[in-house]
Amino acid sequence: MTDARTISPDAKPKLPRGVRLTHNEAQGGWVLLAPERVFKAGGPAAEIVKRCTGEASVSEIVDDLAKTFNAPRERIMTDVTAMLAGLADKQLMDL
Amino acid sequence: MDATPQRAPRPLGLLAELTHRCPLGCPYCSNPLALDGRANELDTETWARVFHEAAALGVLQVHLSGGEPGARRDLVEITKAAHDAGLYTNLITSAVGITAATLAKLSDAGLDHVQISIQDSEPGSADHIAGYKGAYARKAALAAEVVRHKLPLTVNAVMHRANIEHIDAMVALALKLGAKRVEIAHVQYYGWALKNRAQLMPTREQVECAVKTVEALRERHHGAIVIDAVVPDYYARFPKACVGGWGRRSLNVTPSGKVLPCHAAESIPELTFWNVREHALADIWDNSPAFLAFRGTDWMQEPCRTCPKREQDFGGCRCQAFALTGDARAADPVCHLSPHHALVGELAEIREDAAYDYRG
Numbered sequence: 001m002t003d004a005r006t007i008s009p010d011a012k013p014k015l016p017r018g019v020r021l022t023h024n025e026a027q028g029g030w031v032l033l034a035p036e037r038v039f040k041a042g043g044p045a046a047e048i049v050k051r052c053t054g055e056a057s058v059s060e061i062v063d064d065l066a067k068t069f070n071a072p073r074e075r076i077m078t079d080v081t082a083m084l085a086g087l088a089d090k091q092l093m094d095l
Numbered sequence: 096m097d098a099t100p101q102r103a104p105r106p107l108g109l110l111a112e113l114t115h116r117c118p119l120g121c122p123y124c125s126n127p128l129a130l131d132g133r134a135n136e137l138d139t140e141t142w143a144r145v146f147h148e149a150a151a152l153g154v155l156q157v158h159l160s161g162g163e164p165g166a167r168r169d170l171v172e173i174t175k176a177a178h179d180a181g182l183y184t185n186l187i188t189s190a191v192g193i194t195a196a197t198l199a200k201l202s203d204a205g206l207d208h209v210q211i212s213i214q215d216s217e218p219g220s221a222d223h224i225a226g227y228k229g230a231y232a233r234k235a236a237l238a239a240e241v242v243r244h245k246l247p248l249t250v251n252a253v254m255h256r257a258n259i260e261h262i263d264a265m266v267a268l269a270l271k272l273g274a275k276r277v278e279i280a281h282v283q284y285y286g287w288a289l290k291n292r293a294q295l296m297p298t299r300e301q302v303e304c305a306v307k308t309v310e311a312l313r314e315r316h317h318g319a320i321v322i323d324a325v326v327p328d329y330y331a332r333f334p335k336a337c338v339g340g341w342g343r344r345s346l347n348v349t350p351s352g353k354v355l356p357c358h359a360a361e362s363i364p365e366l367t368f369w370n371v372r373e374h375a376l377a378d379i380w381d382n383s384p385a386f387l388a389f390r391g392t393d394w395m396q397e398p399c400r401t402c403p404k405r406e407q408d409f410g411g412c413r414c415q416a417f418a419l420t421g422d423a424r425a426a427d428p429v430c431h432l433s434p435h436h437a438l439v440g441e442l443a444e445i446r447e448d449a450a451y452d453y454r455g
Contacts, residue, residue, distance in 0.1 A: 018246060024153065033183040035185065036158075036276070038107055038155055088318070089317065091247070091320075
């Protein structure tokens with residue numbers, strides 16, 4: 001069993017091929033499409049995933065979210081790293 | 096009472112059975128015993144229309160399956176049409192019949208994911224189960240191509256008495272091939288598998304061992320590969336929520352265009368299926384007799400009708416209820432509350448080491 005994954009603030013997260021974020025009215029909003037699986041991506045999740053383009057670092061993504069949503073940076077960092085680690089464990093995010 | 100008619104839930108997935116033709120002869124094939132011939136198959140344009148109608152209905156993912164989808168000469172065009180309709184495209188293949196050149200074209204056409212079935216961890220046994228010499232080697236070769244194109248790969252391993260003790264080796268093989276996901280799918284007894292039940296049925300000891308093995312492998316490979324397991328339900332106490340509930344989450348279009356709530360639904364003789372050649376997909380989903388038959392909970396009898404789990408497992412599988420009790424409205428006899436539950440245990444005890452009856 002691997003220990004909880006640590007996420008470097010310099011990592012540049014990117015959705016791997018075969019994982020796509022899409023908006024679908026009939027299914028009620030943002031969804032993350034993956035091999036044989038569909039995940040609802042409610043508000044904050046979609047905002048994070050949208051920024052995972054392979055260009056921006058975790059640190060930059062957190063800065064952007066803190067500014068856009070006028071929220072404390074530390075709390076956003078905690079949320080973002082927890083979510084990215086969870087997605088990486090499910091093979092849904094490249095770090 | 097609320098007089099507003101409740102809108103049917105929207106489906107997430109469409110299983111597109113492009114053809115029943117397949118070079119393999121797996122004795123547990125989920126296709127019906129009476130296979131559709133090539134002459135009756137839907138053409139490219141009809142599939143393209145179905146995909147657009149599916150996307151409008153809310154479908155997010157299409158599973159391009161069969162038979163062997165590679166038997167269709169227009170597979171690349173079909174895949175492109177699904178991608179153009181905005182659907183996530185998943186190719187479910189035996190790998191026999193998909194060349195490296197075809198895969199490159201599929202990749203360019205927007206294919207999102209490839210699932211390759213592997214019959215066992217060792218070539219001799221794998222080819223014997225598939226009824227096709229050299230199948231294993233071709234699967235390994237296509238898997239390498241999939242990984243080379245950076246497409247996500249799932250290995251689908253159907254487990255039964257002959258290979259259930261090789262789960263460890265199957266997962267090791269999936270890792271070696273570069274799969275990100277492996278499905279440990281215990282045989283479900285419909286169609287050809289029902290015909291071969293005595294040859295395929297594992298023992299209770301094998302099943303208990305398999306469940307523990309999967310748990311240990313999940314822990315060992317956490318973060319490296321996702322292991323999804325379909326439980327072998329003849330040894331279960333509660334039934335599976337078959338297809339996530341009848342007419343709730345998915346639909347299946349057969350090679351000739353019939354639309355089914357699940358791939359085995361044609362085994363229930365009382366059902367009437369509508370065809371995409373005559374009806375729009377949304378009309379079929381909302382109004383066709385087969386989808387209305389067991390949608391929701393109104394059709395249920397006891398013990399399902401008042402069961403607290405009725406909205407979780409929806410009474411289990413309708414096809415299995417019919418196959419084992421002769422009544423499609425009965426509780427799935429896998430459920431320990433079913434009056435027929437003892438029968439399931441008795442059937443699981445019938446095991447025979449005879450030759451497989453390979454699918455035609």
